[in-house]
Amino acid sequence: MSNWPKPDAATLLEIYRKATLIKQNDEHVIKQMMAGKLVMPYYSPRGQEIIPSAISVSLDDDDYICTIYRGIHDMLAKGFPLDEMWAELAGKVTGTCKGKGGPMHLTCPEKGMMVTTGIVGSSMPIATGLGWAAKLDGRNRVSVANFGDGATNIGAFHESMNMAAVWKLPVIFLCQNNHYAEHTAPEYSRAIDRISDRAAAYGMPGVTVDGNDPDEMYGAAKVAIERARAGEGPTLIEAMTFRFNGHIFGEAGHYMDKSIYAEAQTKDPMPILRARLLSEGIATEADLVAIEKEVDSRIVAAIEAAMAADFPDVAELKRDVFAEEIA
Amino acid sequence: MSNWPKPDAATLLEIYRKATLIKQNDEHVIKQMMAGKLVMPYYSPRGQEIIPSAISVSLDDDDYICTIYRGIHDMLAKGFPLDEMWAELAGKVTGTCKGKGGPMHLTCPEKGMMVTTGIVGSSMPIATGLGWAAKLDGRNRVSVANFGDGATNIGAFHESMNMAAVWKLPVIFLCQNNHYAEHTAPEYSRAIDRISDRAAAYGMPGVTVDGNDPDEMYGAAKVAIERARAGEGPTLIEAMTFRFNGHIFGEAGHYMDKSIYAEAQTKDPMPILRARLLSEGIATEADLVAIEKEVDSRIVAAIEAAMAADFPDVAELKRDVFAEEIA
Amino acid sequence: MTDTITASDAQASAASQGVEPKKMTMVDAINLALHDAMDADPKVLVLGEDVADAQDGGVMGVTKGLSTRFGVDRVKSTPISEQAIIGAAIGAAVGGYKPVAEIMLMNFIAVPMDMIFNHAAKLRFMSGGQTGVPMVIRTMTGSGFSTGGQHSDYLEAWFAHMAGIKVVAPSTPDDAYGLMRAAIDDPDPVLFIENMPSYWTPAPVTKQAIPIGKARVAREGSDVTIIGHSLMVTLSLAVADKLAAEGVSVEVVDLRTISPWDRQAVIASVRKTGRAVVAHEAVKQFGIGAEIASVITEELWGELKGPVQRVGAAYCAVPFSKPLEQAFAPSADTIEAAVRKALA
Amino acid sequence: MTDTITASDAQASAASQGVEPKKMTMVDAINLALHDAMDADPKVLVLGEDVADAQDGGVMGVTKGLSTRFGVDRVKSTPISEQAIIGAAIGAAVGGYKPVAEIMLMNFIAVPMDMIFNHAAKLRFMSGGQTGVPMVIRTMTGSGFSTGGQHSDYLEAWFAHMAGIKVVAPSTPDDAYGLMRAAIDDPDPVLFIENMPSYWTPAPVTKQAIPIGKARVAREGSDVTIIGHSLMVTLSLAVADKLAAEGVSVEVVDLRTISPWDRQAVIASVRKTGRAVVAHEAVKQFGIGAEIASVITEELWGELKGPVQRVGAAYCAVPFSKPLEQAFAPSADTIEAAVRKALA
Numbered sequence A, B: 001m002s003n004w005p006k007p008d009a010a011t012l013l014e015i016y017r018k019a020t021l022i023k024q025n026d027e028h029v030i031k032q033m034m035a036g037k038l039v040m041p042y043y044s045p046r047g048q049e050i051i052p053s054a055i056s057v058s059l060d061d062d063d064y065i066c067t068i069y070r071g072i073h074d075m076l077a078k079g080f081p082l083d084e085m086w087a088e089l090a091g092k093v094t095g096t097c098k099g100k101g102g103p104m105h106l107t108c109p110e111k112g113m114m115v116t117t118g119i120v121g122s123s124m125p126i127a128t129g130l131g132w133a134a135k136l137d138g139r140n141r142v143s144v145a146n147f148g149d150g151a152t153n154i155g156a157f158h159e160s161m162n163m164a165a166v167w168k169l170p171v172i173f174l175c176q177n178n179h180y181a182e183h184t185a186p187e188y189s190r191a192i193d194r195i196s197d198r199a200a201a202y203g204m205p206g207v208t209v210d211g212n213d214p215d216e217m218y219g220a221a222k223v224a225i226e227r228a229r230a231g232e233g234p235t236l237i238e239a240m241t242f243r244f245n246g247h248i249f250g251e252a253g254h255y256m257d258k259s260i261y262a263e264a265q266t267k268d269p270m271p272i273l274r275a276r277l278l279s280e281g282i283a284t285e286a287d288l289v290a291i292e293k294e295v296d297s298r299i300v301a302a303i304e305a306a307m308a309a310d311f312p313d314v315a316e317l318k319r320d321v322f323a324e325e326i327a
Numbered sequence C, D: 001m002t003d004t005i006t007a008s009d010a011q012a013s014a015a016s017q018g019v020e021p022k023k024m025t026m027v028d029a030i031n032l033a034l035h036d037a038m039d040a041d042p043k044v045l046v047l048g049e050d051v052a053d054a055q056d057g058g059v060m061g062v063t064k065g066l067s068t069r070f071g072v073d074r075v076k077s078t079p080i081s082e083q084a085i086i087g088a089a090i091g092a093a094v095g096g097y098k099p100v101a102e103i104m105l106m107n108f109i110a111v112p113m114d115m116i117f118n119h120a121a122k123l124r125f126m127s128g129g130q131t132g133v134p135m136v137i138r139t140m141t142g143s144g145f146s147t148g149g150q151h152s153d154y155l156e157a158w159f160a161h162m163a164g165i166k167v168v169a170p171s172t173p174d175d176a177y178g179l180m181r182a183a184i185d186d187p188d189p190v191l192f193i194e195n196m197p198s199y200w201t202p203a204p205v206t207k208q209a210i211p212i213g214k215a216r217v218a219r220e221g222s223d224v225t226i227i228g229h230s231l232m233v234t235l236s237l238a239v240a241d242k243l244a245a246e247g248v249s250v251e252v253v254d255l256r257t258i259s260p261w262d263r264q265a266v267i268a269s270v271r272k273t274g275r276a277v278v279a280h281e282a283v284k285q286f287g288i289g290a291e292i293a294s295v296i297t298e299e300l301w302g303e304l305k306g307p308v309q310r311v312g313a314a315y316c317a318v319p320f321s322k323p324l325e326q327a328f329a330p331s332a333d334t335i336e337a338a339v340r341k342a343l344a
């Protein structure tokens, strides 16, 4: 909306840097999976890069986020350390979760990356609780709950939106609407068009933005974050986007409507933002290539370290079940 | 609303007859409990008599209803046999559930009274399934889900409202808003005023009516029922009312705001409807006394039969666990 | 003697009808059973996330073709709403239909637990038999696919401890077909546990209904009995093969139905062998093996040659990292070790 | 010798400090424990339906006074949203607080099962120890109050079978206080099971923390051991009294913690008596008694004088009608019969 704050040139470049990391990381993951070097369920965020990049520039390490199986973009944008992420994907003891969590449970509290869940809808109640903690801390922290469009039909969405609104918690409910929920198109799962209209049921502001547009996404996020930091309560943001690599790595995608897919491709945010940075003179081709190269070499280094690291010892089965190791 | 159908004189009298049965039944239950002759958790519907009475006049035995622990009014209005109800309350083998269900699980399929649940929110998903069955039957049946205001904050509400809307099922979601949920006033449980506004989140019509007013309640119910029978899908009705005897028999009620209580009492629907029937010349005092006496004697007879009946045999523990008796 | 069905019975009976049992995968066998059941009874319904053909007939393709053949009124893809899925199934069942609801993975069954435990399993009893809930809940699980902590738990013990619901778990395509037909025809709720590791191994399918509540002697033996279900049966048969070479004769009993389980068949087998091992992939502590071991011990007090051995997963969430995941769940080696302990 | 705490220890220690332990009900003991814990640590929070004083401090009054004393930011009455209640508690715990969440009755715990099973119990493990969930879930149950099929089930077996969560169940006001303090201080999630039949019987409260994972010999004896928790301990003590008159010496072990249970203490007791009865109010089949009986049998093979006897509820929903409700749940008579069978 017209009165929303806009990202300045440096911020736009930072958004591009984060988004590039996400996109290139995705390409490397797929390459490693094709080569059989990573074996895991993989939910590619390709196409959704701008959303977390444009919100994360307004967040600190101190702010909390919870995300889902398709959340590697959220984590990278939030500053998740690459080495520990790759080691975790490879199931190594040097991974952030010592290899015990894997891609669906990546966690990094120093970066505020508190919970990654594989259960649809479950990021929201927990993010609500983190919002309660943030409020009690009195440090203007916010808590961001990431989830998909399909997740807005599950009970946990309703309960946590309502509780966060009643308690005026500093939570941003960030719905990344990528059109599909596994194989399900929206007409099979809800009888309304805009998910953001659901916010009214809780007395919460709700807004739909083009999640691929850094301006809109940055603006909506910033407004919601400030509102939360000011103690005015939660906001629902519906960020429209698309996932180009289907639900899970390896799926056939027959359920996808070809014209919808083709139309979405014309809106791929990565080439659009890149072209804009150049056309608006925010960066030169050389600047961007430098970013892309630097990002790439960081990823390659992380992969190498991950592949060289050790697997955890089976004694780990008895650790971290409880704080005290079990006998 | 102004274009809603209005109950004619005979219908109004029928509503009064049902409501009187509910009110007098409640008085008898309380009397028996005070005398120690019934031992059970009892959730009095005193004050909510008009809601089920005014909807039931538009329902057949063939139509389904699901209700909750506070549901004896819904059942009586739907035609639940008095003898079997009282025998069930007394835990007798002649009870509708052979004494195995008790007050929170009264069931009578011949009258369409399919499920009574003690779990908040759970009447809704099951009523949705009955709506699916009704739709498949192709017999213009409808399914009514009864629930309280507090239940609208639980996940099952959200999921079933959404599913019923997407599938265009013949379900009436009937929220009996009696202001409190156990000891909780609305300001502690939702940040919006009208629960019916939640219907928009599902693309479903939602309406708030004075549940104590037979005209409004009859009209809203009739419109929703016809819509459902016509295959146009579900409706949410929020019927405003009050429960005069608190949440559960025996509670102290300290949480209740005295002025809210006093204000609600001025709206007690029973004396209001009675006075109206007289003032509009729909019935004479003698007519009404006759109804009240007849209702009373039916209840008294049911109580006597219930008290005289036998308890079930302990062998019943092995029956009805499965269709086939267990060894 | 018990009336347990032995491995060869079904095939013998198929053979006696001159039918060559076709080989198919468990996925295809379940798909066929659903087709046949929907064909046989118009009251049979299917619902769940992505189950209709516009959604590719299920993420694993188990329900492929059903909506095209039987229509989208009877085969409904749902929103992601597990409570409403089970609630809708309960309501349809109470209303006279026979729904087969899919909960994609067993871990997600924690979401609609209220619907299953407080409602599906109890409505018949609480209504004094006036209503019943003839529904099937299909769900799938099984570790070994690097899916981490929330996608491969076995939770059969929760449901076995729940009065009013039956629990079945096929280990072969033939059982998957037969148990599915029986589960759909059953007047009470049945939890049908599929396991991913057994999904794609073809085996003969005879298309016979298999009675709920009856175990199957998957292999006869005389020295020790292994009792299990799902993948554990396959692993146990491999252990039996291996030990046969050493002259140890292992009997393998496939529970098929976990609740109500076939005490008679299990007791008969252990009475014969005098030694028992119970294996399940669920966490060992407080798993179903404890009940089975307890009953064996109670019934055969003084007849056992040693304590019943129990095999189950480690007490932790399913770990992601391959070596941990492998060490977490019982393997043929773990079962073999338990058998040797039983024989010691 | 085990380091089991005996009934007299705590009182002796209180007495040695010259303190006369005050008598109070379990409701008051829990209320006091919550007050003391909130006083001792500003990170302790309380949430649940109706828990604040504007809502009368809980429908049973267990949380009375807390919000008045500690404020409505730390003591929050919630909407009826069990998933959000547990989710909020998990989030607060991960964020450094120590929430005590109330799920009013144990049957309602089926609603937030996903939050408990897939999240609270697993986050520490799945994060490789980076996060933890130091929360307590208080819940209450117990039949005998004519509440029918959905308000009085015991479901401890579900949680005992779940890695990563502890389960405790006090049988006395003293244990209720001590276990609550320990549960709140514990770095991991603890399910705290209260039982309504024990709510209003006053008994001395010494205000000592009671270690999680340790059983208590509630009565010493030499002929047979009864193992139980919650109300079963009270009933077992009555049985012990009665049988003492006949010259039978019954030892009663109160588990206090159901998971991880005190194997050492239980085994030591049964090694001494040679006979065991395990009693719980939950449905017998696949209940916690099966695990305990199995472990006793495994550990004391050859030393037991007979099979472990198990006592539990009938396999059905809790019935409403009084005679059925009484026959459904174990009573002193049922336990006595099992003890006699163990002695036979």
Ligand SMILES: Cc1ncc(C[n+]2csc(CCOP(=O)(O)OP(=O)(O)O)c2C)c(N)n1
Pocket: A070, A118, A119, A120, A121, A147, A148, A149, A150, A151, A152, A178, A180, A181, A182, A247, C049, C080, C082, C104, C108, C111
């Ligand atoms: C409670 C639950 N039900 C079902 C699933 C299986 N599942 C995994 S992802 C998914 C689709 C989610 O869609 P959406 O919320 O739109 O997120 P997206 O994957 O599109 O990012 C489903 C149904 C699950 N993980 N959890």
Ligand SMILES: Cc1ncc(C[n+]2csc(CCOP(=O)(O)OP(=O)(O)O)c2C)c(N)n1
Pocket: B070, B118, B119, B120, B121, B147, B148, B149, B150, B151, B152, B178, B180, B181, B182, B247, D049, D080, D082, D104, D108, D111
């Ligand atoms: C899932 C669940 N949570 C909590 C309860 C306890 N409980 C019983 S009635 C009730 C209040 C319900 O209020 P409302 O929906 O407004 O219905 P009312 O009783 O006012 O008719 C609560 C919290 C329950 N039965 N089920």
Ligand SMILES: [Mg+2]
Pocket: A148, A149, A150, A176, A177, A178, A179, A180, A181, A182
């Ligand atoms: Mg999506």
Ligand SMILES: [Mg+2]
Pocket: B148, B149, B150, B176, B177, B178, B179, B180, B181, B182
């Ligand atoms: Mg209410």
